[in-house]
Amino acid sequence: MSAVTDAVRTAPPTNPIGQSVRDSLVVAKRNLIRMSRIPEMVLFGLIQPIMFVVLFTYVFGGSMKIGDSTDPDVYKNFLMAGIFAQTVTFATAGAGAGIADDMHKGLIDRFRSLPMARGAVLTGRTVADLVQTAFTLLVLAIVALLVGWRPGSVDSTNLGKILGGFGLLLLLGYAFTWIGALIGLSVRTPEAATSGGLIWLFPVTFLSNAFVDSSKMTPWLRHIADWNPFSATVQACRKLFGDPGLSPSDAWPMQHPVWASLIYSILIVVIFRTLAVRKYRSASS
Numbered sequence: 001m002s003a004v005t006d007a008v009r010t011a012p013p014t015n016p017i018g019q020s021v022r023d024s025l026v027v028a029k030r031n032l033i034r035m036s037r038i039p040e041m042v043l044f045g046l047i048q049p050i051m052f053v054v055l056f057t058y059v060f061g062g063s064m065k066i067g068d069s070t071d072p073d074v075y076k077n078f079l080m081a082g083i084f085a086q087t088v089t090f091a092t093a094g095a096g097a098g099i100a101d102d103m104h105k106g107l108i109d110r111f112r113s114l115p116m117a118r119g120a121v122l123t124g125r126t127v128a129d130l131v132q133t134a135f136t137l138l139v140l141a142i143v144a145l146l147v148g149w150r151p152g153s154v155d156s157t158n159l160g161k162i163l164g165g166f167g168l169l170l171l172l173g174y175a176f177t178w179i180g181a182l183i184g185l186s187v188r189t190p191e192a193a194t195s196g197g198l199i200w201l202f203p204v205t206f207l208s209n210a211f212v213d214s215s216k217m218t219p220w221l222r223h224i225a226d227w228n229p230f231s232a233t234v235q236a237c238r239k240l241f242g243d244p245g246l247s248p249s250d251a252w253p254m255q256h257p258v259w260a261s262l263i264y265s266i267l268i269v270v271i272f273r274t275l276a277v278r279k280y281r282s283a284s285s
Contacts, residue, residue, distance in 0.1 A: 052083050057075075082209070088172055090198070094180070096181065097193045099184030126181060179197075204228065210234050
């Protein structure tokens with residue numbers, strides 16, 4: 001902590017935006033160093049998505065119908081975009097628990113005593129979580145390839161689309177970490193933040209097109225699934241990856257999933273970052 005304190009205190013004065021960026025990077029570095037010293041955090045974060053890939057692929061693969069096909073390989077390729085999206089959104093719980101832990105230990109009050117941008121503490125934390133999520137996503141993509149996931153043929157054009165799909169996933173994960181930040185600031189203990197960060201994610205991820213074809217749902221459930229921000233990112237990734245199972249829906253997010261995913265994610269960042277920074281100021285005042 002002394003290194004972080006000295007870096008912030010001795011930094012030359014700059015414009016507010018420059019100071020906010022610098023302070024955020026200092027806090028992000030602090031959180032990344034902390035994560036590297038607790039490797040079990042990263043390990044346990046990898047085990048769950050890998051289990052989902054294996055279980056869904058080999059347990060449900062032969063019983064799921066995608067379009068007119070019940071081929072397990074078709075479901076395997078259909079599934080991966082949903083697993084990727086679920087993995088990045090589940091980082092929400094970790095972000096909330098980390099911020100709640102810092103609040104509980106009084107670390108936030110120590111940051112508040114420093115001449116630093118107020119939003120930098122939260123921004124730094126979410127950026128560090130984004131780096132961890134990117135690493136988790138990389139490992140998960142390798143596991144997916146090992147179990148048989150095959151995105152569209154990788155030429156120069158399709159490679160750009162595949163990378164664009166992973167970019168949308170990381171943007172969605174970053175957006176959801178701001179929801180986790182708000183939850184972490186609103187509860188009293190890290191345990192409550194973990195529970196609060198997960199309990200709402202299950203309906204969001206399962207009332208979607210992530211694991212089943214939404215066209216097979218009852219009409220009112222399908223309407224919810226088609227307008228779910230999570231579904232928009234899954235649909236966009238399937239389109240960019242060249243995976244099967246694009247939802248044949250007239251809903252605008254399903255017709256224009258890339259744009260819908262971008263709009264949803266940016267709106268979530270703007271709304272929940274504003275609420276989280278406001279909550280941070282009142283919680284530590």
